[in-house]
Amino acid sequence: MFKMQSRLILSPVSCLRWNQKHSSTKPAKSSFAESMKPMEEFKRNRISKISVVGAGQVGTAISAMLLLRNLTKHLVILDVNYELAKAEALDFQQASAFLGDARIDPCGDGSHSKDSDVVIMTAGARPSGKDRSRLGAMHKTVEIFKEAVPKLVDLSPKATFIVIANPADVMTFAFQRIGNLPKHRCFTTGCHLDSARFRNLIAARLKLPASQIQGFVIGEHGTSCVPVWSCVSAGGILLKDMVQDLACGDDPENWSEINEQVIKGGLAVAKTKGYTNWAIALTCADVVEAMCGGRGKIVTLGTDMQGLHGIEDSVVLSLPCLVTSGGISHVFELPLTDVEEKKLHASAEILLEAQCSIKF
Structure with a gap:
């Protein structure tokens, strides 16, 4: 013979009261939260279009990784050397069937970067001469930023800007100041x-x-x-x-x-x-x-x-x-x-x- 097990049966009203009681119970705030400092202006966005500024070795490698990981369906490769940007974009576009049918546009004047969700800045001066440190190319890169940043921000005012150009920390400071951008939307991959x-x-x-x-x-x-x-x-x-x-x-x-x-x-x-x-x-x-x-x-x-x-x-x-x-x-x-x-x-x-x- 099977032994019957007793069960507690709750009425619909009891269930409702139990759910209301337990669903409204909030966990105590953890002391760990004290180490988390919120960015006050932060808002979530949706990412669909990404522009990579600079079609050199770093910019092209970043473009490749974004496409291979299927992180964007619309990639813009921007470079003042339009023919180089065009060649890199065409090289990727010809294999679009292997890249989730992504759209890859070349750009020379920044116009195609309009309304980007993310703009990745790799363009900058390379170290040369006796001082080959990151800081050595700083002033030349600032001059490039003075010309490029206002236009990029004007075309994509709601974008998040990631600064890769070296020296990355100082260039991010310059980008934030030139573009008048909040610090949560303009940062570098840094360390x-x-x-x-x-x-x-x-x-x-x-x-x-x-x-x-x-x-x-x-x-x-x-x-x-x-x-x-x-x-x-x-x-x-x-x-x-x-x-x-x-x-x-x-x-x-x-x-x-x-x-x-x-x-x-x-x-x-x-x-x-x-x-x-x-x-x-x-x-x-x-x-x-x-x-x-x-x-x-x-x-x-x-x-x-x-x-x-x-x-x-x-x-x-x-x-x-x-x-x-x-x-x-x-x-x-x-x-x-x-x-x-x-x-x-x-x-x-x-x-x-x-x-x-x-x-x-």
């Missing part, structure tokens, strides 16, 4: 690439996939960047809890050598190729993909971080940001050590000095 290099180097030591390492590099996208060792984790385990004097003090395992490798990662590639393009292209595509997704992604992006981590001046540098379709919605303040905090402020001072040298 997102440095963070990827950081994670890759740690993963190689631990013999793990890079995707299983969590860690951030903050500050300048350049020589004064700050790897945040105190927050590095592998499989949910904080590395500092497992390694003695991690990248500081005696550092018996010499983890600090990774800091230098992060800084010189791009130079190692450029020394042979003369430029870098694929890593930054994948970095940019990752940010755009986060913008196209539903709830976004936390990545280290560069924008004006005044007021965060005790930074008193208006200076563009990278911190972990939540990026979604409308740009940056929140910035996260990491629980930095005193040493990391000092390094971040030193990085901010270097960038502030470079910003102050710009003549608008």
Whole structure:
């Protein structure tokens, strides 16, 4: 014989009361929310049209990644050398059947970029002469921006602008000022690439996939960047809890050598190729993909971080940001050590000095 089990049967009225009671119950606000600093002007947008300004090695690589990942159905390749833009667009368009039937338009004067949802700025001067640093080409790139930015903003006033041109942090500051743009809609990929290099180097030591390492590099996208060792984790385990004097003090395992490798990662590639393009292209595509997704992604992006981590001046540098379709919605303040905090402020001072040298 089967044993009958008793069940509690609720009347329709009881069910309604139970649902009303439990659906109205809001979870307590987490103290974690205190680390999330919202961008007050942020609004979500829908992304369909993307313009890439510059058809050089970086701009073309970014275009390729956007198309291969099916992140846009309408791509505009813009370059003052219209014939080059036309050739690159035609090369992609001929294989449109393999790219989700995307529409790719060339442009020489900016007109086809009108009403873009995202504009990616790669155009700028390349370092030359004795000073081949990112800052060395700064003033020439500012002059390019003075001519190009007002028109781009006028044609796409609601767009989100991603600045790739080097020096990325300072050029983002210049772009924001020239275009009179809010900081949540004008930013650089900044240290997102440095963070990827950081994670890759740690993963190689631990013999793990890079995707299983969590860690951030903050500050300048350049020589004064700050790897945040105190927050590095592998499989949910904080590395500092497992390694003695991690990248500081005696550092018996010499983890600090990774800091230098992060800084010189791009130079190692450029020394042979003369430029870098694929890593930054994948970095940019990752940010755009986060913008196209539903709830976004936390990545280290560069924008004006005044007021965060005790930074008193208006200076563009990278911190972990939540990026979604409308740009940056929140910035996260990491629980930095005193040493990391000092390094971040030193990085901010270097960038502030470079910003102050710009003549608008």
